[in-house]
Amino acid sequence: MRIYETMLIVKPDIAEEERENIINNLVEFLTEKLGAQVDKVDRMGIKKTAYPLKKYNEADYTVIYFKCSGENLSELEQYFKVRPEFLRWQTFRREDLEKEEKKQAKKEEVSENTEKVEE
Numbered sequence: 001m002r003i004y005e006t007m008l009i010v011k012p013d014i015a016e017e018e019r020e021n022i023i024n025n026l027v028e029f030l031t032e033k034l035g036a037q038v039d040k041v042d043r044m045g046i047k048k049t050a051y052p053l054k055k056y057n058e059a060d061y062t063v064i065y066f067k068c069s070g071e072n073l074s075e076l077e078q079y080f081k082v083r084p085e086f087l088r089w090q091t092f093r094r095e096d097l098e099k100e101e102k103k104q105a106k107k108e109e110v111s112e113n114t115e116k117v118e119e
Helices: 016-032 073-081 095-118
Strands: 002-010 037-053 056-068 086-093
Touching: 002 016, 002 037, 002 073, 002 095, 016 037, 016 056, 016 073, 073 086
Parallel strands: none
Antiparallel strands: 002 056, 002 086, 037 056
């Protein structure tokens, strides 16, 4: 499975509870529709934007890290497009995190083999 990072920006004039529901619904969509495994949801809160986004000078930023095959990412793109509460979004493949995870798995495998040899 590949590791992805999605950064999304939600309109700030939506109530905090509703913004939380929007993110929870997105996580649910990722797990149920895309078959993704969500590793981390990093809510940054409302921050000032570098430039106005649809007449907003600040917005609610969130980053979501997840694992999936990558075949259905167009469905995620469509999910964002049909919902007006999202000002911007971008999904990246995190090859650096994939390499780090592979290295960690190799280290664990080596340590397991070492323990078996010692017995």
